[in-house]
Amino acid sequence: MLGKYLDNVRAKSPLIHNITNYVTVNDCANILLACGASPIMSDDCGEVEEITSICGGLNINIGTLNKETIPAMLLAGKKANELGHPIILDPVGAGASALRTETAKRLLDELKFTVIRGNISEIKTLAVGSGSTKGVDANVADAVTEDTLEGVVAFAKEFSKATGTVIAITGATDIVADANRAFVITNGHPVMARITGSGCMLTAMTAAYITANSDNVLEATAAAVCAMGLCGEKAYDTTAKNHAGNSSFRNYLIDEIYRLDESELDKGARYTIV
Amino acid sequence: MLGKYLDNVRAKSPLIHNITNYVTVNDCANILLACGASPIMSDDCGEVEEITSICGGLNINIGTLNKETIPAMLLAGKKANELGHPIILDPVGAGASALRTETAKRLLDELKFTVIRGNISEIKTLAVGSGSTKGVDANVADAVTEDTLEGVVAFAKEFSKATGTVIAITGATDIVADANRAFVITNGHPVMARITGSGCMLTAMTAAYITANSDNVLEATAAAVCAMGLCGEKAYDTTAKNHAGNSSFRNYLIDEIYRLDESELDKGARYTIV
Amino acid sequence: MLGKYLDNVRAKSPLIHNITNYVTVNDCANILLACGASPIMSDDCGEVEEITSICGGLNINIGTLNKETIPAMLLAGKKANELGHPIILDPVGAGASALRTETAKRLLDELKFTVIRGNISEIKTLAVGSGSTKGVDANVADAVTEDTLEGVVAFAKEFSKATGTVIAITGATDIVADANRAFVITNGHPVMARITGSGCMLTAMTAAYITANSDNVLEATAAAVCAMGLCGEKAYDTTAKNHAGNSSFRNYLIDEIYRLDESELDKGARYTIV
Numbered sequence: 001m002l003g004k005y006l007d008n009v010r011a012k013s014p015l016i017h018n019i020t021n022y023v024t025v026n027d028c029a030n031i032l033l034a035c036g037a038s039p040i041m042s043d044d045c046g047e048v049e050e051i052t053s054i055c056g057g058l059n060i061n062i063g064t065l066n067k068e069t070i071p072a073m074l075l076a077g078k079k080a081n082e083l084g085h086p087i088i089l090d091p092v093g094a095g096a097s098a099l100r101t102e103t104a105k106r107l108l109d110e111l112k113f114t115v116i117r118g119n120i121s122e123i124k125t126l127a128v129g130s131g132s133t134k135g136v137d138a139n140v141a142d143a144v145t146e147d148t149l150e151g152v153v154a155f156a157k158e159f160s161k162a163t164g165t166v167i168a169i170t171g172a173t174d175i176v177a178d179a180n181r182a183f184v185i186t187n188g189h190p191v192m193a194r195i196t197g198s199g200c201m202l203t204a205m206t207a208a209y210i211t212a213n214s215d216n217v218l219e220a221t222a223a224a225v226c227a228m229g230l231c232g233e234k235a236y237d238t239t240a241k242n243h244a245g246n247s248s249f250r251n252y253l254i255d256e257i258y259r260l261d262e263s264e265l266d267k268g269a270r271y272t273i274v
Numbered sequence: 275m276l277g278k279y280l281d282n283v284r285a286k287s288p289l290i291h292n293i294t295n296y297v298t299v300n301d302c303a304n305i306l307l308a309c310g311a312s313p314i315m316s317d318d319c320g321e322v323e324e325i326t327s328i329c330g331g332l333n334i335n336i337g338t339l340n341k342e343t344i345p346a347m348l349l350a351g352k353k354a355n356e357l358g359h360p361i362i363l364d365p366v367g368a369g370a371s372a373l374r375t376e377t378a379k380r381l382l383d384e385l386k387f388t389v390i391r392g393n394i395s396e397i398k399t400l401a402v403g404s405g406s407t408k409g410v411d412a413n414v415a416d417a418v419t420e421d422t423l424e425g426v427v428a429f430a431k432e433f434s435k436a437t438g439t440v441i442a443i444t445g446a447t448d449i450v451a452d453a454n455r456a457f458v459i460t461n462g463h464p465v466m467a468r469i470t471g472s473g474c475m476l477t478a479m480t481a482a483y484i485t486a487n488s489d490n491v492l493e494a495t496a497a498a499v500c501a502m503g504l505c506g507e508k509a510y511d512t513t514a515k516n517h518a519g520n521s522s523f524r525n526y527l528i529d530e531i532y533r534l535d536e537s538e539l540d541k542g543a544r545y546t547i548v
Numbered sequence: 549m550l551g552k553y554l555d556n557v558r559a560k561s562p563l564i565h566n567i568t569n570y571v572t573v574n575d576c577a578n579i580l581l582a583c584g585a586s587p588i589m590s591d592d593c594g595e596v597e598e599i600t601s602i603c604g605g606l607n608i609n610i611g612t613l614n615k616e617t618i619p620a621m622l623l624a625g626k627k628a629n630e631l632g633h634p635i636i637l638d639p640v641g642a643g644a645s646a647l648r649t650e651t652a653k654r655l656l657d658e659l660k661f662t663v664i665r666g667n668i669s670e671i672k673t674l675a676v677g678s679g680s681t682k683g684v685d686a687n688v689a690d691a692v693t694e695d696t697l698e699g700v701v702a703f704a705k706e707f708s709k710a711t712g713t714v715i716a717i718t719g720a721t722d723i724v725a726d727a728n729r730a731f732v733i734t735n736g737h738p739v740m741a742r743i744t745g746s747g748c749m750l751t752a753m754t755a756a757y758i759t760a761n762s763d764n765v766l767e768a769t770a771a772a773v774c775a776m777g778l779c780g781e782k783a784y785d786t787t788a789k790n791h792a793g794n795s796s797f798r799n800y801l802i803d804e805i806y807r808l809d810e811s812e813l814d815k816g817a818r819y820t821i822v
Contacts, residue, residue: 245529255793470577519803
């Protein structure tokens with residue numbers, strides 16, 4: 001059961017260092033607070049090593065990468081590796097520009113990540129160079145369907161084996177895999193794709209889960225993915241009831257993360273392990 | 275009737291490249307998603323040409339311009355011009371500093387814009403150097419009133435003729451003009467001036483409308499302006515009913531854009547063509 | 549009674565220049581609009597002196613400081629000092645890195661601040677180098693309790709005397725002190741620590757209060773702190789009633805600032821002067 005990984009986040013309240021994009025940064029900070037963790041954002045080379053040293057985990061998101069923040073990601077990542085802190089990568093838009101693809105690959109080469117979370121196009125870009133990202137969204141041609149699921153699971157396990165990193169591929173169906181096992185998760189709601197930041201928030205929250213549960217990275221990542229999807233379902237219900245739209249949905253989603261408890265996550269998580 | 279221009283946005287789901295300020299960037303991304311488009315934010319010179327190439331339209335907003343992003347605006351704009359993509363300029367705070375005024379003018383000199391949207395002070399600054407911007411708000415002395423309306427319409431048409439660009443001057447009364455015709459629009463609510471980002475969001479959304487309706491730029495721009503004003507009215511009703519304030523109003527406004535359909539826009543748009 | 553200081557904000561609608569972090573910048577802009585002021589954000593060295601010249605007050609927040617924005621803070625601050633504009637410092641995370649601590653100290657050395665607002669760990673770091681900041685949050689060991697209150701009040705008065713600056717130390721109990729008098733304020737709710745930006749928003753709003761009430765800086769700062777705490781209490785009631793969470797709380801908090809009036813602030817402010 002996955003609820004206990006949430007409990008550990010609330011009990012340990014890990015401080016998470018975020019080098020992230022300026023589009024969804026506020027939502028990332030609030031969802032970290034919602035799940036019981038604490039955020040700090042810092043991306044200047046003059047302080048990132050020191051900041052990451054006082055934190056428990058590091059979240060690197062390349063959503064609005066630039067020439068100042070890329071070296072900061074490398075510096076912070078190396079220090080986090082030295083200290084044995086969990087690191088997560090969100091390769092936003094890998095495949096959409098050479099700068100994004102090359103930066104993501106360079107980060108993978110120079111750093112040891114604990115988890116990589118992205119959509120299928122981004123992850124395929126990193127693994128085999130063949131993803132065709134539509135901006136920051138997955139390309140329809142890459143979509144995980146009933147027909148392709150088995151193949152995508154095998155791909156995720158292989159990529160995990162090659163990198164020594166837990167791989168989280170999120171979309172209508174989510175796959176969280178290490179070299180041997182994969183959680184196939186069906187929580188979630190399509191409206192999550194109609195707000196900016198669903199992915200970024202999940203990555204930030206996963207950083208908190210793996211930091212508070214460093215001995216169970218696969219399960220903790222799956223727990224974060226289930227929690228996000230489950231809260232998306234609940235937030236959609238409120239949105240529909242209130243005749244609201246995507247902006248209110250975003251608030252309800254963070255609110256549900258704030259209110260989620262262990263037993264609800266245990267009951268609401270929908271996954272199989274393959 | 276303007277509703278069909280909204281339908282085209284939802285049908286085509288254009289990907290919009292935004293080089294915009296960090297104050298309202300999240301709202302701009304969410305309103306693009308709300309109206310049926312997709313956003314990508316990118317402002318590093320190392321990737322902006324490539325990013326704009328995979329998009330349908332470009333939104334340039336100088337709200338927090340700096341020495342790194344100004345060259346990115348020029349690079350992206352030139353590429354968008356080469357590719358024949360619609361580009362919109364939001365000259366936030368032109369008139370408030372020499373850097374803003376000169377940057378806006380340089381962008382106008384070096385790039386061919388499809389639409390410029392600003393408040394009356396910003397547009398006057400660009401056209402005749404005489405606007406007196408109060409920070410990022412229009413100066414009261416510049417306000418469009420019943421007495422000055424005819425003159426402002428003539429000014430907008432002239433500036434459109436001189437630049438070959440559709441001009442959208444927004445405020446209590448909105449004017450959307452090309453060289454020959456002007457929509458005078460009375461949708462909207464004063465509380466829209468009590469949130470940050472009403473203007474930035476409208477500019478971003480207009481980028482989507484003109485990208486999905488590139489053969490009808492004047493009408494598509496007017497449709498976006500009417501949609502924003504109409505949704506502002508509806509969002510105000512919800513705000514009043516809930517005894518809420520400006521922060522909730524912002525959410526309701528984006529929610530209404532999310533829920534707006536063709537027939538509501540047809541029925542609710544209030545404008546004359548002069 | 550403190551309500552009149554709010555009335556002055558609404559009557560004068562001061563324009564506030566903000567050099568602030570990209571995490572909470574949107575909330576800072578919206579709370580300035582909510583309380584009756586106007587925000588402008590600008591951090592490029594090429595324009596900050598000019599921008600601050602057209603404003604009434606300046607808000608410097610080091611939450612995501614970097615090598616580009618630090619010189620902008622100094623330039624803007626010197627110009628604001630020359631012009632006699634009120635300036636407020638929010639030393640976010642001072643104590644969490646040498647860059648933050650040294651930047652905050654350099655700003656204090658080179659500029660004359662009207663108010664400094666931070667948590668107890670940040671303020672202790674500035675005053676005596678002994679604060680132990682946990683990221684951007686106060687360390688529990690530094691907490692202001694019944695037992696330590698007298699000592700913290702004496703410390704705040706001394707630090708105010710040494711710097712000639714009103715000192716606002718906020719937390720469960722807030723202390724606003726000049727060299728001779730201190731307001732001890734008990735408004736507020738613990739959920740305010742579960743959103744990002746409670747502190748940043750209060751600093752931004754205080755900039756508006758001291759700009760509109762430059763002859764009564766101590767009282768105006770206390771009024772802003774009481775207003776924030778009181779609105780936090782009211783926003784919590786709405787959050788609880790709606791079974792909502794921290795994201796909705798943030799909206800309700802800004803909404804309450806928008807709706808607050810003089811008599812409510814007079815009635816709801818809870819403080820003693822010592």
